[in-house]
Amino acid sequence: MSDTVTNVLVVGIGGQGVLTATEVLAEAALELGFDVKKTEVAGMAQRGGSVTSHLRFGPKVLAPAIAPGEADLLLAFEPAEALRWASHLRPGAMAVVNTLRAIPPVVSSGLFRYPDDPLASMRALPIRVLSLDASGIAREVADVRLTNTVMLGAVSDLLPLGADRLRQRVEARFARKPKLLPANLVAFDRGRQAAAELAVELAAERAVA
Numbered sequence: 566m567s568d569t570v571t572n573v574l575v576v577g578i579g580g581q582g583v584l585t586a587t588e589v590l591a592e593a594a595l596e597l598g599f600d601v602k603k604t605e606v607a608g609m610a611q612r613g614g615s616v617t618s619h620l621r622f623g624p625k626v627l628a629p630a631i632a633p634g635e636a637d638l639l640l641a642f643e644p645a646e647a648l649r650w651a652s653h654l655r656p657g658a659m660a661v662v663n664t665l666r667a668i669p670p671v672v673s674s675g676l677f678r679y680p681d682d683p684l685a686s687m688r689a690l691p692i693r694v695l696s697l698d699a700s701g702i703a704r705e706v707a708d709v710r711l712t713n714t715v716m717l718g719a720v721s722d723l724l725p726l727g728a729d730r731l732r733q734r735v736e737a738r739f740a741r742k743p744k745l746l747p748a749n750l751v752a753f754d755r756g757r758q759a760a761a762e763l764a765v766e767l768a769a770e771r772a773v774a
Contacts, residue, residue: 570623571725572631576650577642578667579614582713586640587618589717593726593734594622602629615646640720642699642712643667648683656691661719661760663712665700695719695767697759706755707748714749718756728757 573590577583587603594601599622619631633653639660641647647662654660668679680686687694697719703711714735721728735753739746 570621570626571638572636573620573638573640573724574631574636574650574653575618575620575640575642576646577616577663578646579616581616581642581667582710583616583618583642586713586717587620589731589734589738590620590724590726591622592737593730594620596730596734597726599623600626602626604629615649617646617650638720638723640716642716644683644696645680648680648686651687651690651692654690654692657693659693659695659723660687661716661723662687662694662696663699663716664696665698665712693767695760695763697756697763699756699759702755702759703752706752711748711752714752715756715759718753718758719760721753721757722761 575583575587575590584605591601591603601620601622603618603620605616605618619629621629621631631653634655636653636655637658639647639650639654639658639662641650641660641662644662644664644666647660651660662684664684666679684694684696699715699719700709700712702715703709706715717731717735721731732750732753735749736746739749
């Protein structure tokens with residue numbers, strides 16, 4: 566068991582499975598004996614609204630909210646939401662971002678302007694950014710609703726929880742829905758594979774730079 570607190574920020578748009586993904590991560594951490602705190606912050610869970618979930622686990626966690634500059638991992642289901650919360654990452658931390666643009670109502674209504682290139686803006690920050698078309702992978706497997714499972718696979722090797730344990734939690738969640746289980750396991754594996762390949766490419770680019 567890690568002797569430090571791990572801070573994970575999960576963000577996206579309502580209907581993308583942000584809260585479900587956080588629950589799976591929290592369940593895996595509890596199984597390992599970690600103290601776990603999670604909370605939905607600034608969340609509008611209705612479909613289309615911004616949703617943000619904080620998850621902290623370790624030997625002892627005193628509060629659920631992650632302070633700016635202290636997140637170890639940003640799991641973002643949407644690029645603009647990723648950029649909006651990138652300041653919560655500590656220097657050198659990792660952001661795993663789904664490239665699908667899901668325009669929230671605050672943008673479509675004209676209240677806010679969607680960033681021209683949120684991923685480029687993030688890469689200018691002192692953090693690492695791993696971007697993948699998780700929604701595209703989900704569609705290839707079966708259905709775009711598997712995006713959250715693809716994203717769980719993508720971060721499974723980046724957390725002190727173990728990829729196998731996270732996969733088991735996905736399996737347990739769909740144990741009573743046998744028709745959905747095979748596709749979710751494939752989605753998890755595809756997300757993990759895609760992230761591993763992208764991580765190798767990212768390391769190579771950093772070495773050249």
